[in-house]
Amino acid sequence: MGTTQVKQKVFVANFAELPPRIGREIVVDGLKIAVFRLSDDRIKAIGGACPHKQGPLAEGIVAGEYVFCPLHEYKVSLIDGKVQEPDDGCVATYDTLVEEDKVYVLV
Amino acid sequence: MTKKKLLIIGNGMAGVRTIEEILERNSHQYEITIIGEETYTNYNRIMLSNVLQKKMTVDEIVTNPLQWYEDNGITLIHHDPAIRLDPQAKQVVTADGQCIHYDKCIIATGSRSFILPIEGAELAGVLGFRTIDDTLQMIEQAKQYKRAAVIGGGLLGLEAAKGLVDQGMEVTVVHLEKWLMETQLNEPAGNLLKKDLEKQGIRFLMEKKTTRILGTSRVEGLEFSDGSTLEADLVIMAVGIRPVTGLAKDAGLHVERGIVVDDFMATSAADVYAVGECAQHNKTIYGLVAPLYEQGKVLADLLAHRPTDGYKGSTVSTSLKVSGCDLFSAGIIRESDDVKGIEAYNGLNNSYKKLFIRDNRIVGIVLYGDTSEENRYYKMLRNGTDIAALNPVTLLAAADEEAGASVAQWDDTDTVCGCNGVTKGTIVNAIHAQQLTSVADVVRCTKAGNSCGKCKPMIGELLSHVLGDKVALAPTGICGCTDLTRDDIVLQIHEKGLKTSKDVFRELGFRNAEGCSKCRPAINFYLNVTFPNEHQDEKESRYVNERMHGNIQKNGSFSVIPRMRGGKTTPQQLLKIAQVAEKYNVPLVKVTGSQRIGLYGVNKEDLPAMWEELDMTSASAYAKAVRSVKTCVGANFCRFGTQDSMGLGIKLEERYEYIDTPHKFKMGVSACPRSCVESGVKDFGVIGVENGFQIYIGGNGGTEVKEATLLTTVETEQEVIDLCGAMLQYYRKTGNYAERTAPWLERLGFEHVKSVLLNPEQSKALLAELDAAVAGKRKDPWTEIRSNEHKEQELYTVGRG
Numbered sequence: 001m002g003t004t005q006v007k008q009k010v011f012v013a014n015f016a017e018l019p020p021r022i023g024r025e026i027v028v029d030g031l032k033i034a035v036f037r038l039s040d041d042r043i044k045a046i047g048g049a050c051p052h053k054q055g056p057l058a059e060g061i062v063a064g065e066y067v068f069c070p071l072h073e074y075k076v077s078l079i080d081g082k083v084q085e086p087d088d089g090c091v092a093t094y095d096t097l098v099e100e101d102k103v104y105v106l107v
Numbered sequence: 108m109t110k111k112k113l114l115i116i117g118n119g120m121a122g123v124r125t126i127e128e129i130l131e132r133n134s135h136q137y138e139i140t141i142i143g144e145e146t147y148t149n150y151n152r153i154m155l156s157n158v159l160q161k162k163m164t165v166d167e168i169v170t171n172p173l174q175w176y177e178d179n180g181i182t183l184i185h186h187d188p189a190i191r192l193d194p195q196a197k198q199v200v201t202a203d204g205q206c207i208h209y210d211k212c213i214i215a216t217g218s219r220s221f222i223l224p225i226e227g228a229e230l231a232g233v234l235g236f237r238t239i240d241d242t243l244q245m246i247e248q249a250k251q252y253k254r255a256a257v258i259g260g261g262l263l264g265l266e267a268a269k270g271l272v273d274q275g276m277e278v279t280v281v282h283l284e285k286w287l288m289e290t291q292l293n294e295p296a297g298n299l300l301k302k303d304l305e306k307q308g309i310r311f312l313m314e315k316k317t318t319r320i321l322g323t324s325r326v327e328g329l330e331f332s333d334g335s336t337l338e339a340d341l342v343i344m345a346v347g348i349r350p351v352t353g354l355a356k357d358a359g360l361h362v363e364r365g366i367v368v369d370d371f372m373a374t375s376a377a378d379v380y381a382v383g384e385c386a387q388h389n390k391t392i393y394g395l396v397a398p399l400y401e402q403g404k405v406l407a408d409l410l411a412h413r414p415t416d417g418y419k420g421s422t423v424s425t426s427l428k429v430s431g432c433d434l435f436s437a438g439i440i441r442e443s444d445d446v447k448g449i450e451a452y453n454g455l456n457n458s459y460k461k462l463f464i465r466d467n468r469i470v471g472i473v474l475y476g477d478t479s480e481e482n483r484y485y486k487m488l489r490n491g492t493d494i495a496a497l498n499p500v501t502l503l504a505a506a507d508e509e510a511g512a513s514v515a516q517w518d519d520t521d522t523v524c525g526c527n528g529v530t531k532g533t534i535v536n537a538i539h540a541q542q543l544t545s546v547a548d549v550v551r552c553t554k555a556g557n558s559c560g561k562c563k564p565m566i567g568e569l570l571s572h573v574l575g576d577k578v579a580l581a582p583t584g585i586c587g588c589t590d591l592t593r594d595d596i597v598l599q600i601h602e603k604g605l606k607t608s609k610d611v612f613r614e615l616g617f618r619n620a621e622g623c624s625k626c627r628p629a630i631n632f633y634l635n636v637t638f639p640n641e642h643q644d645e646k647e648s649r650y651v652n653e654r655m656h657g658n659i660q661k662n663g664s665f666s667v668i669p670r671m672r673g674g675k676t677t678p679q680q681l682l683k684i685a686q687v688a689e690k691y692n693v694p695l696v697k698v699t700g701s702q703r704i705g706l707y708g709v710n711k712e713d714l715p716a717m718w719e720e721l722d723m724t725s726a727s728a729y730a731k732a733v734r735s736v737k738t739c740v741g742a743n744f745c746r747f748g749t750q751d752s753m754g755l756g757i758k759l760e761e762r763y764e765y766i767d768t769p770h771k772f773k774m775g776v777s778a779c780p781r782s783c784v785e786s787g788v789k790d791f792g793v794i795g796v797e798n799g800f801q802i803y804i805g806g807n808g809g810t811e812v813k814e815a816t817l818l819t820t821v822e823t824e825q826e827v828i829d830l831c832g833a834m835l836q837y838y839r840k841t842g843n844y845a846e847r848t849a850p851w852l853e854r855l856g857f858e859h860v861k862s863v864l865l866n867p868e869q870s871k872a873l874l875a876e877l878d879a880a881v882a883g884k885r886k887d888p889w890t891e892i893r894s895n896e897h898k899e900q901e902l903y904t905v906g907r908g
Binding site: 012022025027028059060063085 | 627
């Protein structure tokens, strides 16, 4: 019999409190997650630590669908979590949800 | 027709270079596979010492990124060493079990650091210096450990030692011989080198034989044959290299010290070749780059079915990549029955030269301290010039006109890049034929300058010579999003009246609609300077430090450095800083390089509360902006002081603090020419003298030390302050984002900048422009955030799930 993992719905912030292209870090059971509101108001969430030197991705510069790690400029996709060439690696991605102007991450 | 399969074992400099030569001759002839054991793509091993000496980054030394392999249809088997070669079946097996068939195989496995077979050699903290991983480990360990011992005072050992000093370690070089670099230098030159390196902080133990490495799990020290010991918690083995020949030996190839090859780089097995440090040609193994490349060319000719005379061995030359120790060595450097030397020592500048002569021809060269004539002598050595007509004094005398002449006057057959054997003619032809306009282009197309890089200035000269003014027009985009230069962009911002980054990216056709981490902060800055009132500063385009108003640390924490104008503080401030540091468990309290007190390792969430409790303002110690002004105690207390340096420093800081500049802008005010605050390496440095103030500009104490240039001497404090403002605005208007004042001054020309700043009208206009641009904007960011709950929450909250 298969098991279904029940995802936890974690509140991040009110939508209006998230400025576009400035990340917000949340910590869930010790796990760092970086949440972003893109220019087109989509909400994206990825693992908060850069695979290179664990730089805080929430503090990076956001351009289009990418964030640049503030420590050494690794370019990470906010869509699939992949580090872009010439570097490599990836971070987890998380589903997000906006309900009644409240932003949630599903963990 | 199916292509022949070419397999290269080894992804290092020799193998990949051979491939490049083959591709240049015929890019479609072979289906190419490269097997490499390291995780990196091909990189320039020679530059590792520059990485260790903090002159370059790992990214900068990668010569062929993955894209290059893709573009050339090369299969790269990465991080998976070849373990078996079967010349009968013509196949190679890798550690992961891949089996690759070949028609032609090149072994380019290079060499490894030789680790002395002594007790303790396997302890943690004993490293070779050969790969990126070795280098990164050295950098990492230098952070945790203090005392390093380098065994071996040869080229590599000395470069490693200097690098470790630059990484903050105490370094002792242990050398078996009587003088350093004994294969390349004679005793007098070796001793001069030692003196210079001692001045740079390296210690030496000469004529010491290491017999044991002490320690239980990690290295704790060295023991020598005379029973003495040395404490060390990091040991670098730099006693030489050993060719990697195991694979060839197991396959039954003829191997002596290296894999034996003939003049066409062929091994004893059919269709198997060897190049580089693993190959032994005519009893000789080369550990330098130039011979490897010469071998690569011969092999490429052979494999591409071009005529070739074969490889005839190489004359090698050496220089050392440690600044302040210029040396050059080539050829035979020992006197014998038929080799005689002539030498000269100049005690005034500590320089030494010795030429070794046989049959009226130079066969060896040792230069120390002054290497300006290396090209002249090396040319004579390579060409076998008959020097019978020159008497020893003429020969040793400073360069005559011909030798001192610029590279533009050289013959086309003269070699510009010794590493890669590229002649002046080849470079000039490439500049014409391929319309090259930058040094980078030339390096890419001809390979000149891509190894040790020493000849790049000469390439620059050739470019200017061939192209004249066109060199400066070479298009270089500010980042990967655009081909436009900073000047193009600023001009169009003006002309088109662009007021937001979004407009800039759209109107100027940037490839990424929202730019990247390089251009976003730059464009935001240019917009702020061009339209200070119309453009709304874009927080999301600021680098994290300037968004959060603290310097981000490697673990994601921040620093808090409160402003203390002129470096002056009070007991009350110190008490408060102490209380706050204690209350928030600040891991590190440190006096900074510019006389301020820094609290390091602060959590983001604690920043606003700490600022509140400190009740001090920000020193902007994280920003591309006007920084703290460093001052000496000055005439009020110091018996030598001629001016109130502290008072003037405070005034300067007060007048210009919180103004953004292309890069950080550091100032210093000394009260006398002893210049205790090192005004000579500041962007704007002041030295008080009896009759006024000397103003120095464009100094830099950073990556590349640049001495500031004397701009002028003025009589009053007000003149100093006004000139500073004029310079700030001119720098803001004309500087490239992230360009310090030293390169800025060099780019614009000191005389030009001087003529602008010392022209009373222009200077006054600049100051007025600056004041207008920053009016109402010079606010302490900490206070602003403290007074704005919304902003505080927006930026400094960390959610807890």
